[in-house]
Amino acid sequence: MNKYYPTVDWISGFLRELTGRRYCYLVGNGTTALSLAIRSLGFSGQPVALPNNVCYNVPLAVYFSGNFPVYLDVDARTMGVDVSTLAHMPAALIAVHAYGNPCDMQMIQNVCAKGGVPLIEDCAAALGATISGKSVGKTGVFSVFSFGHGKIVSAGHGGALLFDEPAIERNIKDQVEGLPSLSESMLQKLGNLSMTHTQIYNRYVGQDLSEAGAIFRPLALSVRSSMEFRFDSSRVESIARSLAELDQNLNERRQRYAGLSETLAELPDLEVCPLTAGAVPWRLSVLVSKERGKPFRNDILNFFLERKIPVSSWFPPVSNFLETAKEPFCKTPIAAAIGDHILNFWVDNQVGPGYAAQIAGGIQKVISLRAES
Numbered sequence: 001m002n003k004y005y006p007t008v009d010w011i012s013g014f015l016r017e018l019t020g021r022r023y024c025y026l027v028g029n030g031t032t033a034l035s036l037a038i039r040s041l042g043f044s045g046q047p048v049a050l051p052n053n054v055c056y057n058v059p060l061a062v063y064f065s066g067n068f069p070v071y072l073d074v075d076a077r078t079m080g081v082d083v084s085t086l087a088h089m090p091a092a093l094i095a096v097h098a099y100g101n102p103c104d105m106q107m108i109q110n111v112c113a114k115g116g117v118p119l120i121e122d123c124a125a126a127l128g129a130t131i132s133g134k135s136v137g138k139t140g141v142f143s144v145f146s147f148g149h150g151k152i153v154s155a156g157h158g159g160a161l162l163f164d165e166p167a168i169e170r171n172i173k174d175q176v177e178g179l180p181s182l183s184e185s186m187l188q189k190l191g192n193l194s195m196t197h198t199q200i201y202n203r204y205v206g207q208d209l210s211e212a213g214a215i216f217r218p219l220a221l222s223v224r225s226s227m228e229f230r231f232d233s234s235r236v237e238s239i240a241r242s243l244a245e246l247d248q249n250l251n252e253r254r255q256r257y258a259g260l261s262e263t264l265a266e267l268p269d270l271e272v273c274p275l276t277a278g279a280v281p282w283r284l285s286v287l288v289s290k291e292r293g294k295p296f297r298n299d300i301l302n303f304f305l306e307r308k309i310p311v312s313s314w315f316p317p318v319s320n321f322l323e324t325a326k327e328p329f330c331k332t333p334i335a336a337a338i339g340d341h342i343l344n345f346w347v348d349n350q351v352g353p354g355y356a357a358q359i360a361g362g363i364q365k366v367i368s369l370r371a372e373s
């Protein structure tokens with residue numbers, strides 16, 4: 001393990017050195033980092049574009065900044081935002097390195113530069129990923145990292161906002177200093193939101209998710225004062241230690257990924273989504289074949305969830321959770337197809353050496369149960 005100091009300055013210095021950015025401010029979570037970034041750009045009531053296969057925190061950060069999200073489709077290879085689907089230039093664009101895969105930042109940056117659109121690079125799920133050998137997080141006006149639950153460095157919560165422009169620093173510093181501290185009641189509200197999201201998803205997973213927004217959106221928009229908070233200093237030790245161990249963490253993930261990938265390659269009707277160059281294995285994602293379709297995916301998902309074995313089908317199009325029938329529903333066919341066919345398996349240290357066999361055995365069982373019925 002590399003030497004580390006359990007201080008905010010050491011963590012900020014680590015991230016600045018990793019990305020080559022000039023400034024780094026730690027905040028309570030990645031959502032806060034995103035909303036502060038957008039707010040500091042100085043507009044409100046404007047469209048902010050983002051890919052549609054992300055967690056709800058990303059569009060919520062846009063709403064919290066006083067703006068509204070525009071959902072774009074994604075590139076099937078990188079699963080990152082497909083800027084060719086932009087119908088109009090937004091006021092800002094958030095490029096997300098989804099599933100640990102770096103998206104095509106060169107192309108995205110070119111489009112943003114041409115349209116005069118400020119770019120925010122969301123590295124929440126891709127700490128350690130590289131583009132042409134250099135860490136993600138150095139492009140655009142801002143970059144954002146998260147140390148929240150389930151991230152590459154998972155410390156419960158924590159986020160970082162990085163940028164280069166000295167003229168922005170005063171504004172960011174003031175906003176960071178004005179953030180409230182995390183309280184028990186805020187945590188409870190966030191837990192409640194996450195539980196509601198899971199319940200809605202579980203209720204609608206086999207059906208049409210378009211009813212979900214009417215229930216989820218009002219609750220989600222009401223939690224702003226609980227979701228934006230300052231860095232929680234009780235996380236310093238855990239984040240600093242995990243950053244010092246990042247290389248080891250990534251190597252272990254790669255080993256688990258390779259073992260699981262080999263096991264799954266022997267099963268029919270599943271295609272492992274290849275990691276793109278410079279990716280970090282956040283999860284191992286597979287797509288079930290189009291012929292088998294969503295019911296097969298859902299059977300596998302439910303089989304494991306009923307047995308409390310970690311697996312997910314993230315991310316269904318997030319617009320389903322935040323748009324209501326009042327607006328025209330957006331159309332992002334690739335994000336929708338990924339949402340219908342994807343399964344994500346764990347490659348972090350939450351799973352032990354028997355996980356790959358458990359997954360393969362479970363999928364075979366689902367296949368035989370389906371053949372019998």
Ligand SMILES: Cc1ncc(COP(=O)(O)O)c(C=O)c1O
Nearest residue numbers: 029030031055057096124146148
């Ligand atoms: C791509 C992406 N961006 C931002 C966030 C928000 O991070 P946090 O959970 O720390 O608020 C997440 C979290 O789930 C995420 O996956």
